[in-house]
Structure formats: structure tokens, C-alpha cells
Amino acid sequence: MLNIIVATYNEGDNLEPLMRRIEASLRGSNMSYKIIIVDDNSPDETAEHVIELSKRYPIRVIKELTNGMQGVST
Secondary structure, three states, X not given: OEEEEEEEXXXXXXXXXXXXXXXXXXXXXXOOEEEEEEEOOOOOOHHHHHHXXXXXXXXXXXXXXXXXXXXXXX
């Protein structure tokens, strides 16, 4: 199992292209993977974008409650 960790802040619009690239890179490898998005409380609702994308990709989101790693929610 490959775990890919991506730290984000205001990256909501960039996540789907990233997911497509990761999927294309691993296609045919028979390797299972999970993408873990750690969002630093983005005001652009990055975490909500990730939740939508999780319907199509193996994604888990960890959203910081405040900027700067002061609290974590899973």
C-alpha cells in the first residue's frame, strides 16, 4: 500500500488535476494507494472539495481546525 501525503492551503481547484495525474502514474502498476490530504483550514473550502473527490478517488482528508497545526480533526 502506497500512502501519498499532500499538504494543502487554498488548493481546492488544483486537487482534481493532481488526482488524475496520480491515478495515471499508477495505472497498470497493480499497486494499491491512498491519498491523504492535510488541509491547513483553507478558506476556499479545500477540505470540502476533497470530500467530493473521495467519491471517485481513494482519498482521506485531515483538516486543521486553525492555521498552523494548532488542532487536528480527522
